[in-house]
Amino acid sequence: MITRRAAAQLFASTAAAAALGAGPAVAADTKIVVIGVDLPLTGADAQGATRILHGAQLAFDQANDANAVPGVKFKLDVFDNATATAGQYDPAQAATNARRMVADPRLVAAIGPQMSGDGKAQAPILSEGDLATITPASTNPDITNPKFAAEFMPAGKAIYFRTVTTDAYQGPEMTMFMAKKLGVKSVYILDDSGAYGVGLADAFEGQAKKIGMKVMGRDRLDPKNADYTTTLTKIKSLNPQARYYGGVDQAGVKLVKQSYQIIPKMIKGGGDGMVAPEILTAAGFPAAEGWYATIAAPHLVGDPKAQGVIRAYTAKFGIGPDDYALTAYDAGLIIIGAVKTLIAEKKPITKATMRDAIAASKTPTLQGMVSFDKYGDMTSHVVSVYQIREDKSKPLDDMIAQYHYLGPAPQV
């Protein structure tokens, strides 16, 4: 159901995005720089995607208000990549949006996508169009892996930049957290047969084998199936200390529920796919209590240095940001910085010059100094660990209240 709050949020964000362009009288010599934003803004992913959109929007609004780049006004062009047939993000729509962004000569850089499936669909198109995008949330390592450059970087240059790290770290660093902080010596691994879930579970499994954690089995769940009791009964009979799940909430909700019935005491963990409001609302408590989950970025929401931005965000949008909203803010800062550099160097602002400027950038952001390796990945790779613990004083779907930050995972 489209709740009134969600509708109001969507309306507010659209209106604000429109206002960005139409803002106060623009001087004749002011250059308008158009930035694309591509996110699944409707359907199942809408809540997180809207938070990300707001994070990016805040960065550009603040730059416009403070006249951070003299002579330049930023305008966002927002694309929704969710479709009604998919009910959620739709890679085919993401590809269509990428073509539209590449075709627009005024659009010089982009923020997004949220989902790795969309990223895989967009990367080749963006590469051919020489359009740089900065993703604040998608973590599948293949897109920036030189091994798959022919597929995702056909034109040769990095165009898929990230302000989060990849699952090549998110999985293994969770392995280390389980081994070192929770004392886990044996684990059973599940995935949800999606690109993200399989990749994350593979990365976790690889690290587990490397450090001698006993992998007691690996199974693949069909997210459309309702019943995982068979698999969970099998896990119960093997009795590992922990169970790791690579995947998103579609299978996750059912897994949380049925795990509570069959293996209530086992240590249960997942990746950022398990950081989703439906885990709290559809699976609910007590089933979700105690689950561990990770975010492929530093915990910015709790960082004292980010509080000013968080206050501005909350004041503007009426609801607080999550970590990926703040990594989206960081992505905005990097793009603003790149434009500033080009103007200082008296270069034209085009897709190609922006790509080069972003690739070479070293920008102070909320998560510290961000720079990229030659494939577009961040040179730092912090993974934050959370545990779901019910806070009855806060609403059930208040993710920031119900996911408790435990600390950064040990790095590998």
Add this chain to the structure above:
Amino acid sequence: MSFSSLLLQQTINGLSLGAMYALLALGFTLIYGILELINFAHFNVFMMGSFLALWVLQGFGLTGQTVILTGLPLIGVLLAALLVTMLGTGVLGVAIERITLRPLRGITGPAAMITTIGVSYVLFNVILLLTSAQTLNFPNPLPQLQWQVHGATVTLPELLIWLVAPLLMAGLWAFVQKSRLGKAMRATAQDPEAARMMGVEVDKVIMTAFFLGSALAGAGGMIFGLYYNFTSFLIGFTAGLRAFTAAVLGGIGNVPGAMVGGFAIGLIEAYSGQFIATEWSDVVIFSILVVVLVFRPAGLFGRLTPSKS
């Protein structure tokens, strides 16, 4: 967990799944038996059933996982929800038949079957849009009771499934065998032309079949919600396909065959998940189906009849 208790636990899991598949399979079989039509709308009538039950329970103030009712009031609310759900999906089934299928009656070829696929997608998309594609929590009003049997665990929802599903199936069986309308249904299934000439109101018989099949699917949908504590627009497809397979395995058109087929598929799913791998369950289920059909083309309990058309 010893091997025997593990086997027992998987049997319990499989029987619970199987009871749900059997309830759904009956709908396929009833309609096929009379119209020789595979009704794909049935998948999502089942899904609608779980949403109807959800809304009724919410109407009684039951949300979330807290037990707020016990004893007789709880039984009353559950029975009321079951009745409303079965009536609602039954009427939905009749409406589907009356509005979309009756105009196509007598037209040979796949037109009617394709229509049912279309109706199925309409229902699917209506719920998708109503829920914004979210998975919803289904209230769990039952007390958290469970029993240990030889190292395996049996929960209250499982016991209820085993009680309610066979009761409904037995009721259907008795209706088809004993009642006047049931006799008319069997007569229509054997030879619709002859039945019409003997004074059987074929339209009424067909409507009854749609009502009963859809009502059972609705009951299945509510049981699904109570058992898994969630529902979403997606639940019809996997369950529907398995149930359809069960109907074919048992011999489509044959009521006891659909029940046996449902339990067989549930058990196969549980055992193959345990002893092979979860991702191979579908391969195992459909391989067994193919093998059975090669050796018994009419299914386990079906009889090959000359084509009616």
